[in-house]
Amino acid sequence: FRSARTSTITKSASSKMYDVESKCAKSVSSDDLGRNLTVFHRTAEQLADNERIAFSLKNSTGERVRVHTRSALETDVSSSQTTIAYLDHMQLMGLSFPATS
Numbered sequence: 001f002r003s004a005r006t007s008t009i010t011k012s013a014s015s016k017m018y019d020v021e022s023k024c025a026k027s028v029s030s031d032d033l034g035r036n037l038t039v040f041h042r043t044a045e046q047l048a049d050n051e052r053i054a055f056s057l058k059n060s061t062g063e064r065v066r067v068h069t070r071s072a073l074e075t076d077v078s079s080s081q082t083t084i085a086y087l088d089h090m091q092l093m094g095l096s097f098p099a100t101s
Contacts (some may be wrong), residue, residue, distance in 0.1 A: 024083075036080055044085040044093040055095040059087045069095060 024042035031037075044067060047056055059065050067085045087093050 038081045040081070040083045042083065042085055044087040044091065047092045047094050049092065051092075051094075053094045055097065056092055057087065057095055058092045059089055062089050064088050067093070 024040045027039050027041065029037050029039070047053065057067065065087050067087055068082065069085070085093065
Protein backbone atom coordinates (compact mmCIF):
# COMPACT_ATOMS: atom_id res chain seq x y z
CA PHE A 1 0.00 0.00 0.00
CA ARG A 2 1.57 3.22 -1.10
CA SER A 3 -0.32 6.43 -1.49
CA ALA A 4 0.31 8.92 -4.24
CA ARG A 5 1.16 12.41 -3.09
CA THR A 6 -1.60 14.78 -4.09
CA SER A 7 -0.95 18.03 -2.36
CA THR A 8 -1.80 21.54 -3.45
CA ILE A 9 0.80 22.99 -1.11
CA THR A 10 4.16 23.74 -2.60
CA LYS A 11 6.84 23.68 0.03
CA SER A 12 8.50 27.01 -0.41
CA ALA A 13 9.42 26.99 3.26
CA SER A 14 9.30 24.08 5.65
CA SER A 15 10.43 23.51 9.20
CA LYS A 16 10.33 20.43 11.42
CA MET A 17 10.30 20.31 15.20
CA TYR A 18 9.18 18.12 18.08
CA ASP A 19 6.19 19.35 20.06
CA VAL A 20 6.78 18.29 23.67
CA GLU A 21 3.23 19.06 24.78
CA SER A 22 1.53 16.78 22.26
CA LYS A 23 4.43 14.27 22.13
CA CYS A 24 4.63 14.30 18.35
CA ALA A 25 6.75 15.74 15.59
CA LYS A 26 5.45 18.83 13.86
CA SER A 27 6.24 20.23 10.43
CA VAL A 28 5.12 23.56 9.03
CA SER A 29 4.96 24.23 5.30
CA SER A 30 3.88 27.34 3.47
CA ASP A 31 2.70 27.90 -0.07
CA ASP A 32 3.57 30.71 -2.48
CA LEU A 33 0.84 32.91 -0.98
CA GLY A 34 2.29 32.61 2.53
CA ARG A 35 -0.45 30.31 3.89
CA ASN A 36 0.86 27.83 6.45
CA LEU A 37 -0.08 24.19 6.97
CA THR A 38 0.95 22.54 10.23
CA VAL A 39 1.17 18.74 10.14
CA PHE A 40 1.51 16.77 13.37
CA HIS A 41 3.21 13.38 13.00
CA ARG A 42 2.54 10.80 15.71
CA THR A 43 2.59 7.08 16.30
CA ALA A 44 -0.86 5.52 16.01
CA GLU A 45 -2.59 4.62 19.27
CA GLN A 46 -2.37 0.84 19.46
CA LEU A 47 -5.20 -1.58 20.15
CA ALA A 48 -4.65 -5.02 21.60
CA ASP A 49 -5.74 -7.95 19.41
CA ASN A 50 -8.52 -8.76 21.87
CA GLU A 51 -9.95 -5.20 22.08
CA ARG A 52 -13.28 -4.73 20.34
CA ILE A 53 -14.36 -1.47 18.76
CA ALA A 54 -16.63 -0.61 15.83
CA PHE A 55 -13.89 0.03 13.24
CA SER A 56 -10.20 -0.80 13.24
CA LEU A 57 -7.31 -1.00 10.81
CA LYS A 58 -4.59 -3.65 10.89
CA ASN A 59 -1.45 -3.08 8.85
CA SER A 60 -0.45 -6.31 7.06
CA THR A 61 1.63 -4.68 4.33
CA GLY A 62 5.07 -5.41 5.74
CA GLU A 63 5.80 -1.68 5.79
CA ARG A 64 4.93 1.34 7.93
CA VAL A 65 1.87 3.16 6.62
CA ARG A 66 0.73 6.75 7.07
CA VAL A 67 -2.89 7.22 8.09
CA HIS A 68 -4.74 10.51 7.85
CA THR A 69 -8.13 10.49 9.51
CA ARG A 70 -10.13 13.64 9.75
CA SER A 71 -10.88 14.61 13.34
CA ALA A 72 -13.66 16.83 14.66
CA LEU A 73 -11.10 19.64 14.85
CA GLU A 74 -10.38 19.29 11.14
CA THR A 75 -13.93 19.40 9.77
CA ASP A 76 -13.41 23.01 8.73
CA VAL A 77 -11.62 22.76 5.38
CA SER A 78 -9.94 26.10 6.01
CA SER A 79 -8.17 24.60 9.05
CA SER A 80 -4.42 24.97 8.85
CA GLN A 81 -3.62 21.89 10.99
CA THR A 82 -3.82 18.16 10.35
CA THR A 83 -2.47 14.97 11.91
CA ILE A 84 -0.77 11.97 10.30
CA ALA A 85 -0.50 8.74 12.34
CA TYR A 86 2.08 6.06 11.56
CA LEU A 87 1.09 2.40 11.88
CA ASP A 88 3.80 -0.27 11.79
CA HIS A 89 3.46 -3.76 10.28
CA MET A 90 1.01 -6.05 12.12
CA GLN A 91 -0.15 -3.28 14.46
CA LEU A 92 -3.80 -2.46 15.00
CA MET A 93 -5.38 0.97 15.46
CA GLY A 94 -8.90 2.14 16.09
CA LEU A 95 -10.76 4.26 13.57
CA SER A 96 -13.66 6.60 14.25
CA PHE A 97 -16.04 8.23 11.85
CA PRO A 98 -18.47 11.08 12.45
CA ALA A 99 -22.14 10.25 12.13
CA THR A 100 -23.75 11.42 8.91
CA SER A 101 -27.22 12.77 8.41
